[in-house]
Amino acid sequence: MGIEHHFQEEIQSILQKEFEQSACFLKYQNHHDISLCFRLLRQEGYHVSADVFKRFKNNDDGTFGLNLSQDVNGLIGLYEASQLGVEGEFILDEVANFSGEHLNACLANNDSSCDEARIIRETLKYPYHKNLASCKAKSFINNFKGINGWGRSTLQELANMDYSITKEIHQHELAQVSRWWKSLGLAEELKLLRDQPLKWYTWPMAVLQDPRMSQQRIELAKCISLVYVIDDIFDVYGTIEELTLFTQVVNRWELSAMVDLPEYMRSTYKALYNTINSIGNNIYKIYGQNPTQNLRNTWANLCNAFLKEAKWFASGVVPSTNEYLKNGVVSSGVGTILVHMFYILGLGVNSNIHLEDISSMSSSGAMILRLWDDLGSAKDENQEGKDGSYIECYMKENKDASIELAREHVIKLIEDEWKNLNKEHLHLMSPSSRSFSKASLNSARMVPLMYSYDDNQSLPILQEYIKSMLYGDLSM
Structure with missing residues (x-):
């Protein structure tokens, strides 16, 4: 409820x-x-x-x-x-x-x-x-008949009241994220970038569902926005030479290195550098530990993976399924976001859980996103294949496989990764890591909403979720 x-x-x-x-x-x-x-x-x-x-x-x-x-x-x-x-x-x-x-x-x-x-x-x-609990709440309330003396009206009144308060919190957070995004000026400077702060904010809104985690959602939304921006830089704008240089600069993580970049890349790098350093400093103020070194490493790894994909595409290489997934787990951006979430939630500080403890859960979440994305792009988005596709790699390795068989194979892989997520969830459910484990599951639950395209290349399930969470009500 x-x-x-x-x-x-x-x-x-x-x-x-x-x-x-x-x-x-x-x-x-x-x-x-x-x-x-x-x-x-x-x-x-x-x-x-x-x-x-x-x-x-x-x-x-x-x-x-x-x-x-x-x-x-x-x-x-x-x-x-x-x-x-x-x-x-x-x-x-x-x-x-x-x-x-x-x-x-x-x-x-x-x-x-x-x-x-x-x-x-x-x-x-x-x-x-x-599936997200927030997606199921309305139908459950509709079917709820009351239990152990708690009448339907009593619990529904509480649910409605809580929903109204949470909706206002989310609207306020979205406004803050939108102001931050506009202040960067990237959408005006780079016209082909996706300009979707509402969609980007929807990820942390779904993943961190406790209304009290307002600042954590805002910080996470900034990270997610930058993943999308850099993805577009690699997919739409850069030549291999420019992308190689951008990757080298991200690996160096020095503001002075920005002068080596083409003009159109400088604002993106500056936004990344300033935002991630600021998040690291905020974590230090709250928890007494500055994880900026680990945060910047995840962005270097992400750009390295993006660059590898760009080189595959530019040279016409179709990698093996294993090569593709190994790189795709990183290029999905899930690992980058979960590392930031790990520190934003205060883990790794005076707790028994360390960054390496989340690697398997992070990998499975990334695999689910990558495979779901490829299911959608192969069938619905009609993309040109700039990111590659697991299905394309699979059919190259399995010459006799039909597209239907390849898709069935991908669905089976997703089911297997869910089993691994379940196992890691059981391992990570100590009091100190419970919030991270549940948020990681929510990130996997969010994937079908983000990649279930219809024939018009729209996302009706996601649109309905946004409408419900930000503008709707629970009344029957």
Whole structure:
């Protein structure tokens, strides 16, 4: 319902008790309640065993019982729980296949306009774990009937009040980001740059959902803006010689090095240099540690990866799938942003978590974005291939593969990276790293909104999300 930040201590206390006593698995017998308990514990970082689902199998042949196939609520619960699996949990793969198959069968036998069919479709397309909670809030409130004495009107009133306050906070933050972006003057100087501060701000708005993280969202939006700007410099403006020089200057990280750049690159480099140094100094003032060296290293790595892609394109080289993904993980910009978020959230200071501890989670998030982007660009954006495409690389390596087979392969890779994200989430859910782990998951959840293009090369899901979060309401 979007109000969990008010009840974090209570939520943790209850789930800790449930986990220690395994109470929910003992007192509940139906499929939906056991699945819900499993999902709630897993999503908060409790490593409960997936073997709990073996009780639903027939002893004779090891298949799931036919009576389960008629329990729509149970199937929905099983499907939702299966999304939190990690590699090697074959029982959850079975749960996903079984519940997905029977939910689709239910759809085929149902009136497509009825409430049950609507809920099934939403479950299959937008399972909770792989979608932003803020996207699910309205439909959940609509279906909510009240529980344990809390009437629908009471909780809905709280949700509506909180939503209105949060919406005003987001509008204020967007105004600050827009003023900062305008003050750089880059959009006026470089007419071909994307001028999309609203879209850029939407990333941190979705990733850091606690209303109290206002300054963190603003700082992160600046970083995201600069990733887009530099991406455009490499894709639209620079020659290989100019891009090589720009990359060298970013690696040096000296303002005096700016004189070596072509005129049109100087303002971009100056904006990057000043913004990142300022963010590093602000982190130092708050936490007593200045991470600017690590921050600048991520920008050097990003430009190195952009340059490699530019050279591939300029020379007509189609790299191997492994080469492409290894570089694409960096050029996605996800790693750059997550390193900044790591320090902006105060991690690495008086805590047991270090930068290398987030590398696997960062890599999986980057892989999901890169692969989703390539699915979209290959089918919807009709791009000329300046960034390359995993699908292009895959089809070169697999001469007999069709575009449909290549896309199926990419979807499977994305599912595998989600399993790795789930594993890392369980490893990182200490009190000090909980906010970072949840934000990293949100960044992966945000990817489909950013890359689900329609036939008009628009992003209708993203547009609806922005409208809802900044200008809409929760009233039914």
